[in-house]
Amino acid sequence: MHPVLAYIxxxxxxxxxxxxxxxxxxxxxxxxxxxxxAVRFVRGRSAGESSTSTADDNSRAS
Amino acid sequence: xxxxxxxxxxAPPEPIAAPPGSSSRPHAAGSYRDPAPVRDPASYRDPASYRDPxxxxxWRDGQPYRQIARRFAASWDAFESxxxxxTLMERGWLVRHEAAPVELAQGTTAHRVIRPERIDxxxxxxxxxxxxxxxxxxxxxxxxxxALEHGFTLRDxxxxxxxxxxxxxxxxxxxxxxxxxxxxxxxxxxxxxxxFLAPLTLMAKRDVRLAALLRDNLDGVPxxxxxxxxxxxxxxxxxxxxxxxxxxxxxxxYADRPVEAQQRVRSARPVNQAALLDSLRRTIxxxxxxxxxxxxxxxxxxxxxxxxxxxxxxxxxxxFIAATEGRRVWDLGANTGHYSRIAAxxxxxxxxxxxxxxxxxRLYRTVRADGRTDILPLVMDLANPSPALGWAGAERxxxxxxxxADSLLALALVHHLAIGRNVPLGEIGRWFARLGRQLVIEFVxxxxxxxxxxxxxxxxxxxxxxxxxxxxxxxxxxxxxxEAPIRGTQRVLFSLRRRDA
Numbered sequence: 158m159h160p161v162l163a164y165i166x167x168x169x170x171x172x173x174x175x176x177x178x179x180x181x182x183x184x185x186x187x188x189x190x191x192x193x194x195a196v197r198f199v200r201g202r203s204a205g206e207s208s209t210s211t212a213d214d215n216s217r218a219s
Numbered sequence: 220x221x222x223x224x225x226x227x228x229x230a231p232p233e234p235i236a237a238p239p240g241s242s243s244r245p246h247a248a249g250s251y252r253d254p255a256p257v258r259d260p261a262s263y264r265d266p267a268s269y270r271d272p273x274x275x276x277x278w279r280d281g282q283p284y285r286q287i288a289r290r291f292a293a294s295w296d297a298f299e300s301x302x303x304x305x306t307l308m309e310r311g312w313l314v315r316h317e318a319a320p321v322e323l324a325q326g327t328t329a330h331r332v333i334r335p336e337r338i339d340x341x342x343x344x345x346x347x348x349x350x351x352x353x354x355x356x357x358x359x360x361x362x363x364x365x366a367l368e369h370g371f372t373l374r375d376x377x378x379x380x381x382x383x384x385x386x387x388x389x390x391x392x393x394x395x396x397x398x399x400x401x402x403x404x405x406x407x408x409x410x411x412x413x414x415f416l417a418p419l420t421l422m423a424k425r426d427v428r429l430a431a432l433l434r435d436n437l438d439g440v441p442x443x444x445x446x447x448x449x450x451x452x453x454x455x456x457x458x459x460x461x462x463x464x465x466x467x468x469x470x471x472x473y474a475d476r477p478v479e480a481q482q483r484v485r486s487a488r489p490v491n492q493a494a495l496l497d498s499l500r501r502t503i504x505x506x507x508x509x510x511x512x513x514x515x516x517x518x519x520x521x522x523x524x525x526x527x528x529x530x531x532x533x534x535x536x537x538x539f540i541a542a543t544e545g546r547r548v549w550d551l552g553a554n555t556g557h558y559s560r561i562a563a564x565x566x567x568x569x570x571x572x573x574x575x576x577x578x579x580x581r582l583y584r585t586v587r588a589d590g591r592t593d594i595l596p597l598v599m600d601l602a603n604p605s606p607a608l609g610w611a612g613a614e615r616x617x618x619x620x621x622x623x624a625d626s627l628l629a630l631a632l633v634h635h636l637a638i639g640r641n642v643p644l645g646e647i648g649r650w651f652a653r654l655g656r657q658l659v660i661e662f663v664x665x666x667x668x669x670x671x672x673x674x675x676x677x678x679x680x681x682x683x684x685x686x687x688x689x690x691x692x693x694x695x696x697x698x699x700x701x702e703a704p705i706r707g708t709q710r711v712l713f714s715l716r717r718r719d720a
Contacts, residue, residue, distance in 0.1 A: 163406045164271045165375050169476050171409035174469030178461040179491045182498035185457070186491075 264325065266613035267379070274394045277325055284319055285333050285393060292330040294397040303369035303396070312362050313390045314338070335393060339547075340570060340623070343615055344378040344414070345434035346597045346605060348580040349422050349508045350587075352430070355381040355388045356415035360500050362390055363405070367492055372399035376411035378439070379615075385592035402489030409470075412462055413439025416503065420463060421445055423506040424453050427576050430598070437609050442467035458502025510577035510584075528707035532661075533561060535703050536630065539659045539714040540565050542701070545625025549655060551601055552632035556582035556594060562628060563593040570624075572599040601632070602640040624655035634663040637684055638673045644683060644692035652696035656720035662689050662711045686711060 265276040265283070273291035277284050287295045298304050307313035316335040323332050344352060355378060363373045373395050380392040405411075417440040421429040425448055432440045446467040453459045524532065540548070540562050550559040553571035555578045563569045571594055573579045582596040599605065604618035629651065636642045651658055663670050665684060683692070690699075697715035704711050 163374065164273070165407065165410055167404075167406045168409040168470055168473075170469035170471070170473035171412075171466065172404050173473055174466055175404045175408050175495065176490045177469075178465060178498075179495040181461055182457065183491045183494035186494040186497050 262325075266611065267609070267615065269610065271375070271394065279323065283335055283337055284323060285316070285335055286324050286329050287331040287333070287394065289328050289330045291394065295330060295394070297398050298371060298396045301369055301371065303366060303371055306365065306369075307362065307390070311387065311389060312358060312365075313393065314384075316393055333393065335391070338382045338384050338389075338391060339568070340595070341616070341621060342383055342595070342597055343433075343605065344381075344418075345430060346599060347383075347430075348576055348583045348596060348598055349419070349427060349430070349510075350580055350583050351383065351388070351596075352378070352415065352419055352422075353503060353506065356411075356419060356503050357500065358388045358390065359411065359415065360496055360503070363407075364496055366396060367399070367496070370398055370400075371396045372403070372405060373407050376407035376414060378414040378433075383595055386586055386595060387592075401492070403492075404490045405492060405495065408495070409442075409466075410439060411499070412442060412466060415439075416462055416499065417442055417445035419503060419506050420453065420459060421448055423508045424449055424459075427508055430576065434605070434608070437615065442470060456502070456505070458498055458505070462499065462502060508580075510580040524705075525707050528705055531706035532630075532710075532712070533558075535705065535712045536628070536659065537561050537565060539701060539712065540567065540626070540628070542714065543626040543657045543659070545657075547623060547625045548628055549622075549624040549626075550628040550630075551651075551654075552629060552635065553582065553596070554578050554631075556586070556596065558628060558630050559594050559596075563591065567593070567626075569594045571596045572601065574598070574600045602636060602642060619650075619653050622654040626657040626659065627651055627655040629658065629660040631661055631663060631669065633660060633689070634667070634670045634673060634684075638665075638670060638677075638681055641680075644689055645695060648693040648696045652717050656717040658697060658713075658715040658717075660693075660713050660715060661705070662686055662713065664709050666709050 262277065262279040265278060268276040272288060273294075274285055274287040277286060304313075308315045314336045316333040319332040319334040321329055321332050344355070347355070358381060359373070359376050363376070366372055374397050375392070375395055377392075380390055380395060381388050382391050383389070413436075418430060418433050421432065421440065429448070432444075442463060446464050449459070449463065454464055536558050546566065546568050548559075548562045548567040548569045550556070550562065550569055550571045553559050553573045554575075556571045559569045559571040559582070571579070571582055573582075573596070576598050579596040579598045582594070586594045586596065599618065605615075607613065607617040607620065608615040633644070633647060636647050637644055651660075664686060665671070665674065665679075665681070693713075693715065696718060698718055699713060700716050701714040702711055
C-alpha cells in the first residue's frame with residue numbers, strides 16, 4: 158500500500174461525491190464501450206484482416 | 220508576525236528560523252519581513268514553490284533546479300524508473316530533466332536534485348485564451364489517463380503546472396506523480412474542477428470575460444460560485460450537472476465534516492477512475508466557444524488601409540524588425556497576429572498580446588492549425604497588465620517582472636492607450652522602456668480615421684497628442700533609429716532604441 162502524500166485539500170465533499178459521480182457517469186461509459194466493442198466487432202468481420210487497431214478516441218491533434 | 224523580543228524594541232530583528240546549514244543561503248521565500256524578494260542573483264528559491272513539502276524549485280545562475288525531499292524518495296524513485304516518466308517526456312507532455320549533483324541542494328533533507336528544461340516565458344491561466352485553457356485541461360486529463368495505466372496518479376491538477384512551450388501546452392511539475400492503486404479516489408479531482416472545468420464552463424456557457432475570475436482566485440474558481448453563475452440549462456448536461464453542480468452541493472454539505480486524509484482516501488468506496496476521466500474529457504471537449512461578438516473579432520486593422528498602404532506597412536515592419544537584435548519579440552496589441560507572423564517569419568519568437576479574447580483565440584487557433592511554434596498569443600489589457608499576485612505578492616509575477624523582450628512591436632496601439640484610455644504619451648514611452656530595449660511603433664495621428672472614431676464619443680482633451688508631442692514624449696526614454704511614413708496614410712512608423720541600451 159503506497160502512502161498518500163496529499164498536500165492539497167482534496168475536500169471531504171469532493172472525495173465522497175467523487176465515488177457517487179463516478180458511478181453515475183459509469184453507466185453511459187459502460188454502454189458506450191459496449192457499443193464501441195460491437196461496432197469494432199461488426200467492422201472487423203466485414204473488413205476482414207485489412208483493418209488493424211484503430212486509434213483510440215483519446216488521440217488529439219497535437 | 221514578528222520574532223523581535225517584546226522587552227527591547229530596539230533589539231535587532233532576529234532572522235526567521237533558517238534551516239540548518241543554510242546560513243550562506245540567500246533570502247528564501249520563507250521570510251515574512253521582506254515581501255520583496257532580495258534575490259541573490261546566483262541562487263534563490265522560487266517564490267511560487269512553497270506549497271508541496273515533497274520538493275521545491277530553486278534557481279541557480281539562471282537555471283531552474285528541482286530539489287526532491289527525502290520524504291518523497293520512494294515515490295520519486297518509482298516514477299523516475301518507470302516507463303511512464305519516459306513516455307511522458309517522449310510525447311512532449313512533461314518537461315525533460317536531467318540529474319544534477321545532489322550537493323547543489325539547499326538544506327539537508329534532499330533526496331535528489333534535478334535540472335528541468337527551462338521554459339522561456341511563464342504565462343498564467345488568467346492570461347490564456349479559452350482554447351489554451353481547454354488544451355491545458357485536456358493535456359492534464361491525458362496525463363492522468365496515461366499515469367493510471369502505469370499505476371500512477373497526479374497528486375495535483377493545478378493549471379499553473381501547465382506552461383506553453385513552442386506554442387503547445389506542457390506539464391512542468393515533475394514531482395506531481397505518485398504510485399496509486401486501482402479504485403482510489405483522485406485527490407486532485409476537486410482541484411481539476413476548480414482550475415479548469417469551472418472557468419471553462421463559465422467562459423463557454425456564460426461569458427468569456429469570466430476568465431478574469433482566475434486572476435482573483437489563484438486556487439481556482441470556487442464551485443459554488445460557478446454553480447450560481449451558470450445558466451440553469453447547464454444542469455441538463457450530465458457532466459456539468461455532476462462535476463459542477465452536484466459537486467458544489469457536496470462540498471457545501473460536507474464542508475464541516477473533517478475526515479483524516481489518509482483514512483478517507485483508503486476507506487472510500489472504489490472509484491471507477493476510467494469512467495470519471497472519460498466523463499471529464501467528454502464534458503470539456505464538449506465545451507465550445509466561437510470567437511465572435513467581442514471587441515475586435517470582426518475588426519481587422521488592415522480594413523482601415525488601402526491594399527497599397529497595407530503592403531507598404533508590411534514591408535516597413537519587416538524591414539524595421541530585421542534591423543533589430545535578439546530573437547524575443549513582444550507584439551503589443553497584436554489583434555489577430557498579422558504582424559506577429561511577419562516578425563515570426565523573420566526568425567523571431569513572438570508573444571502576441573491583445574486585450575480581446577476573441578482576437579487572441581483566433582490567433583491561437585490558426586497558430587495551432589498551421590503547426591507554428593514561434594507565436595504565443597496571450598490575453599492582456601496593456602492599460603491594466605497582470606499584477607504580481609499570490610503569497611507575499613511574489614508567487615505570480617507581474618508582466619513587467621517577466622519582461623525579457625529584445626524588441627517590442629506596437630502597431631496601431633498608441634492611440635488606443637493615449638486617447639482611448641487617457642494615458643499620457645510620456646507614460647506610455649516610460650512603461651514600454653521597462654518592457655524592452657528596442658521598439659517598432661506606429662504613430663497614429665488624430666486626423667486618422669481610427670483615431671477619429673475614438674474621438675467621436677469623447678471630448679478632445681488630448682492637446683499634446685501630435686507627432687511633435689510623440690517625439691518629445693518618447694524622446695525621454697528612446698532615441699530614433701529610423702522612421703518612415705506609411706504610404707497613403709498619415710501614420711508614421713518608428714524604430715526606436717532605449718537610451719540606456
